[in-house]
Amino acid sequence: xxxxxPSQLPNQIILVMGEHAASNWMWELSAWLALQGNLRVLDAGxxxxxxxxxxxxxxxxQNPRVVLERIRLSRAFTCYQxxxxxxEWQPLPYPTLVFDLxxxxxxxxxxxxxxxxxxxxxxxxxxxxxxxxxxVVSTRxxxxxxxxxxxxxxxLKAQVGELRLETELTPEDRAPLPAQLPLLPAFDTSTPT
Amino acid sequence: MQEINGWLLDVFENTQAAGxxxxxxxxxxxxxxxxxxxxxxxxxAGPAVHLREVxxxxxxxxxxxxxxxxxxxxxxxxxxxxxxAVEVASLSDxxxxxxxxxxxxxxxTYYDADxxxxxxxxxxxxxxxxxxxxxxxxxxxxxxxxEVLDTRWDLDPQLPQLRILHLEPDCDPAHxxxxxxxxxxxxxxxxxxxxxxRPLLINLQALLKRLDPDLILTRWGDxxxxxxxxxxxxxxxxxxxxxxxxxxKYMQRPERSYFSYGQIIYSGQQxxxxxxxxxxxxxxxxxxxxxxxxxxxxxxxxxxxxQVAARTSPGTGISTMQVLxxxxxxxxxxxxxxxxERPKTALELIESDLGGLVYQPIVGLHRDVGAIDFxxxxxxxxxxxxxxxxxxxxxxxxxxxxxxxxxxxxxxPLLEKRVALKHRMSSxxxxxxxxxLDAERSGAHKWLLVTxxxxxxxxxxxxxxxxxxxxxxxxxxxxxxxxxxxxxxxGFHVLHMYVDGLWVKQEGYTQPADFAPLLDxxxxxxxxxxxxxxxxxxxxxxxxxxxxxxxxxxxxxGVFQDGSxxxxxxxxxxxxxxxxxxxxxxxxxxxxxxxxxxxxxPDYLPGALAILRQHxxxxxxxxxxxxxxxxxLRLTREPxxxxxxxxxxxxxxxxxxxxxxxxxxxRVRLLYMHGGEVQAWDMPHTVDPRRVDRARYxxxxxxxxxxxxxxxGIPEAxxxxxxQGGIQLAFDFAMPxxxxxxxxxxxxxxxxxxxxxxxxxxxxxxxxxxxxxxVG
Numbered sequence: 001x002x003x004x005x006p007s008q009l010p011n012q013i014i015l016v017m018g019e020h021a022a023s024n025w026m027w028e029l030s031a032w033l034a035l036q037g038n039l040r041v042l043d044a045g046x047x048x049x050x051x052x053x054x055x056x057x058x059x060x061x062q063n064p065r066v067v068l069e070r071i072r073l074s075r076a077f078t079c080y081q082x083x084x085x086x087x088e089w090q091p092l093p094y095p096t097l098v099f100d101l102x103x104x105x106x107x108x109x110x111x112x113x114x115x116x117x118x119x120x121x122x123x124x125x126x127x128x129x130x131x132x133x134x135x136v137v138s139t140r141x142x143x144x145x146x147x148x149x150x151x152x153x154x155x156l157k158a159q160v161g162e163l164r165l166e167t168e169l170t171p172e173d174r175a176p177l178p179a180q181l182p183l184l185p186a187f188d189t190s191t192p193t
Numbered sequence: 194m195q196e197i198n199g200w201l202l203d204v205f206e207n208t209q210a211a212g213x214x215x216x217x218x219x220x221x222x223x224x225x226x227x228x229x230x231x232x233x234x235x236x237x238a239g240p241a242v243h244l245r246e247v248x249x250x251x252x253x254x255x256x257x258x259x260x261x262x263x264x265x266x267x268x269x270x271x272x273x274x275x276x277x278a279v280e281v282a283s284l285s286d287x288x289x290x291x292x293x294x295x296x297x298x299x300x301x302t303y304y305d306a307d308x309x310x311x312x313x314x315x316x317x318x319x320x321x322x323x324x325x326x327x328x329x330x331x332x333x334x335x336x337x338x339x340e341v342l343d344t345r346w347d348l349d350p351q352l353p354q355l356r357i358l359h360l361e362p363d364c365d366p367a368h369x370x371x372x373x374x375x376x377x378x379x380x381x382x383x384x385x386x387x388x389x390x391r392p393l394l395i396n397l398q399a400l401l402k403r404l405d406p407d408l409i410l411t412r413w414g415d416x417x418x419x420x421x422x423x424x425x426x427x428x429x430x431x432x433x434x435x436x437x438x439x440x441x442k443y444m445q446r447p448e449r450s451y452f453s454y455g456q457i458i459y460s461g462q463q464x465x466x467x468x469x470x471x472x473x474x475x476x477x478x479x480x481x482x483x484x485x486x487x488x489x490x491x492x493x494x495x496x497x498x499x500q501v502a503a504r505t506s507p508g509t510g511i512s513t514m515q516v517l518x519x520x521x522x523x524x525x526x527x528x529x530x531x532x533x534e535r536p537k538t539a540l541e542l543i544e545s546d547l548g549g550l551v552y553q554p555i556v557g558l559h560r561d562v563g564a565i566d567f568x569x570x571x572x573x574x575x576x577x578x579x580x581x582x583x584x585x586x587x588x589x590x591x592x593x594x595x596x597x598x599x600x601x602x603x604x605x606p607l608l609e610k611r612v613a614l615k616h617r618m619s620s621x622x623x624x625x626x627x628x629x630l631d632a633e634r635s636g637a638h639k640w641l642l643v644t645x646x647x648x649x650x651x652x653x654x655x656x657x658x659x660x661x662x663x664x665x666x667x668x669x670x671x672x673x674x675x676x677x678x679x680x681x682x683x684g685f686h687v688l689h690m691y692v693d694g695l696w697v698k699q700e701g702y703t704q705p706a707d708f709a710p711l712l713d714x715x716x717x718x719x720x721x722x723x724x725x726x727x728x729x730x731x732x733x734x735x736x737x738x739x740x741x742x743x744x745x746x747x748x749x750x751g752v753f754q755d756g757s758x759x760x761x762x763x764x765x766x767x768x769x770x771x772x773x774x775x776x777x778x779x780x781x782x783x784x785x786x787x788x789x790x791x792x793x794x795p796d797y798l799p800g801a802l803a804i805l806r807q808h809x810x811x812x813x814x815x816x817x818x819x820x821x822x823x824x825x826l827r828l829t830r831e832p833x834x835x836x837x838x839x840x841x842x843x844x845x846x847x848x849x850x851x852x853x854x855x856x857x858x859x860r861v862r863l864l865y866m867h868g869g870e871v872q873a874w875d876m877p878h879t880v881d882p883r884r885v886d887r888a889r890y891x892x893x894x895x896x897x898x899x900x901x902x903x904x905x906g907i908p909e910a911x912x913x914x915x916x917q918g919g920i921q922l923a924f925d926f927a928m929p930x931x932x933x934x935x936x937x938x939x940x941x942x943x944x945x946x947x948x949x950x951x952x953x954x955x956x957x958x959x960x961x962x963x964x965x966x967x968v969g
Contacts, residue, residue, distance in 0.1 A: 034539075050542045051543070054539070065540055068538060069539075070538075071539035073537065073538075073539060074533050074537075075534045075659060076533050077530075077650075077652035078529060078530060078531075080529050081530065081531060081533040081534075082533075084531045085533035108449075108451060109653055117299055143830065143857075144830060144831045144834055144857070
């Protein structure tokens with residue numbers, strides 16, 4: 001798992017772009033960060049899946065429940081909720097992960113100028129948080145039915161410290177699973193019968 | 194001053210004077226256009242210093258709003274909110290003012306700001322479409338008093354005799370250019386040629402004036418017919434009386450694609466009329482399920498105008514009901530929801546965010562199985578446990594001592610009405626015409642109640658809250674577990690559980706009365722209403738197609754004791770199945786359903802196989818109309834965006850090349866052709882039936898048939914081998930277990946099928962066939 005991430009995340013906004021908002025990579029990152037300490041997650045696109053996170057933790061830690069307790073998350077379903085949640089969050093010395101940040105801003109029910117206004121505010125709030133701890137934000141490009149919202153992605157990209165492009169994880173990227181211990185006493189198959 | 198009794202047809206904004214127009218159909222049959230003032234009020238909240246700025250901004254505003262201070266309740270806050278109330282004379286003024294305020298003061302909070310005139314009228318006067326009312330009005334038709342005489346919850350509302358004009362083109366405009374319009378009313382039919390235009394308009398005008406319909410019921414009216422007529426009217430300077438309201442044009446809502454529950458949905462453009470209704474059967478959300486009576490019921494209980502209720506999702510309906518409850522109880526309606534989720538740990542998320550409970554079925558054939566359903570389980574839990582955004586999280590299935598929350602307040606009367614209708618339906622004989630009416634109205638309630646749960650977690654629900662959503666599913670899982678425990682305590686074997694229902698059996702329990710003690714026990718343990726859906730003579734749970742050892746939930750078919758069939762998850766129920774395949778599968782099931790008991794089933798298998806062979810022979814001999822082979826596939830994105838060019842994407846691109854607009858969420862009708870190609874059905878040229886890929890349809894049919902025969906002990910491979918020319922089909926029937934044989938000598942059809950897949954022979958077979966209509 002360590003090979004996937006830098007040993008120390010910088011105190012800045014790191015934007016991760018990928019299909020499905022690079023969710024697989026973000027789950028692995030959540031697990032890796034939680035193994036080291038507390039972590040805050042804002043799930044803005046219903047992307048956080050606790051099961052693969054738990055599985056990733058289990059590979060490294062004998063008590064995944066303890067580690068899962070270190071992850072505190074809130075889900076937001078509208079861009080207004082994203083803004084309000086970030087406003088409520090005090091700057092803390094923990095990393096912050098935001099899953100699929102732009103998902104709610106791509107919502108056609110909110111007009112584009114309003115989405116832009118809110119996103120400006122949200123980026124500012126993320127910048128404040130990133131002054132004392134790393135902030136990793138995942139996103140994806142807008143679907144064609146809202147292609148005009150590409151401007152939101154450009155706004156975000158212009159304000160981040162680092163941009164990563166993530167492709168889906170392949171099984172080879174993952175740490176190898178420990179071999180299943182034999183349930184029965186071993187026997188030598190080479191013994192002639 | 195006059196006084197009349199009648200029914201309210203419609204309420205919309207008055208463009209001639211500030212307020213609302215109210216169309217009423219009197220007991221004497223008069224259609225009256227009345228009007229009344231309806232001041233529109235909305236609220237602004239925020240820091241006092243900002244509200245003072247708003248005050249200064251508005252006090253000299255041209256729309257002359259009345260400004261005052263107020264205090265009201267926001268559902269998500271504990272203390273009343275200090276507000277600036279803004280009141281104007283008309284809805285248009287209010288909408289304009291609201292947009293200006295948003296531009297000037299985007300950070301403030303707005304309430305009651307984007308409500309329709311119909312819902313405001315409903316909140317003020319308790320009106321709803323087709324309500325009985327008594328109206329006093331002046332000579333000028335200004336309403337002096339409006340009193341509603343019935344409620345949305347009446348089981349048997351008195352409805353008016355409406356004049357309904359059916360109007361449609363002579364063919365599907367997406368497929369070919371129509372040549373005429375067909376009109377029908379009171380059993381009389383007329384046909385109007387589209388050319389020349391002037392006589393068409395004059396004749397239509399005469400028809401509209403003579404009949405003065407309350408409802409114009411069309412097919413393709415939203416997407417083609419009415420836009421076409423309006424275009425002709427403009428081009429020929431001819432005022433066709435499609436509206437009853439003089440001087441009004443029409444209201445157009447554009448087509449759109451949007452995401453809903455993870456699926457992309459397409460909604461065609463809409464044309465609404467004024468003073469009379471227009472409903473396009475092809476664009477009405479639940480026309481097939483609910484019919485006109487169901488749509489009227491949807492409009493009545495949700496208080497949405499009939500034209501809106503016909504076209505919007507039940508989610509919009511339930512949202513309107515919640516808004517109405519809020520207005521009636523003096524609760525503010527937020528412009529948008531702001532409250533996020535209370536932080537939780539990932540462990541808490543795993544424990545709480547689980548959804549509905551599913552126990553995989555025991556695959557195969559089972560006899561004498563009782564199907565037990567909770568009646569509207571999730572809404573019943575919401576009402577019983579008082580689950581609402583503003584109430585405390587309940588203990589599992591316990592009754593709350595708190596005052597009733599907004600969501601249960603909204604749902605309780607609807608739930609009671611549905612339960613009452615269901616009880617009445619079960620007591621009515623099959624021939625009673627009220628059964629159909631009750632079923633359509635109950636269907637409308639069902640859709641609303643199904644949606645109300647999902648709406649708690651929906652992103653744009655104004656009164657939604659994810660924690661409430663989770664509390665409902667937690668209650669549902671608990672109820673199902675208690676039902677399972679009760680079943681096992683009573684000696685039943687639980688075969689399958691799916692969210693709100695379970696399938697149980699016990700040796701010797703074959704009659705509904707045998708299950709009554711169990712039902713009583715489940716009610717006692719859960720506090721929720723439950724019903725016996727029926728006792729199956731036999732039911733078959735199906736496995737995954739990929740792996741026969743893996744069961745698939747909610748994919749089954751079975752026959753109740755009265756011989757009626759229940760089918761879930763099979764081709765016969767899927768919208769993307771070719772009608773010929775769906776019909777063939779349904780015929781197989783209907784034939785097998787004639788078996789009085791599971792013991793007789795093997796005797797019916799030869800007949801069922803003969804039905805399959807007959808259908809395949811029809812395909813081979815070109816007796817299947819092309820329209821029965823059409824497959825309708827939904828596009829999830831623009832056709833050119835597909836990286837893997839699916840059949841739907843390729844058909845969509847064909848349509849785009851001839852200038853037809855294809856939006857994500859739309860279904861594309863197509864035929865499978867030789868060489869792995871597809872042919873979009875709505876292309877201008879006719880399809881060459883010789884190029885239709887009959888082998889592909891053969892494949893689809895055999896797959897569908899195999900789902901039916903598999904539980905009877907006939908594996909798909911054996912069925913295929915037999916169809917390709919086998920002599921004897923041997924199989925192990927499940928109950929009573931034993932080897933069975935079906936001996937049918939291979940006929941000429943089987944020989945012909947072998948040749949079918951050889952192109953050279955194939956062509957020889959095809960030349961005789963009708964090129965335009967039948968499959969070659």
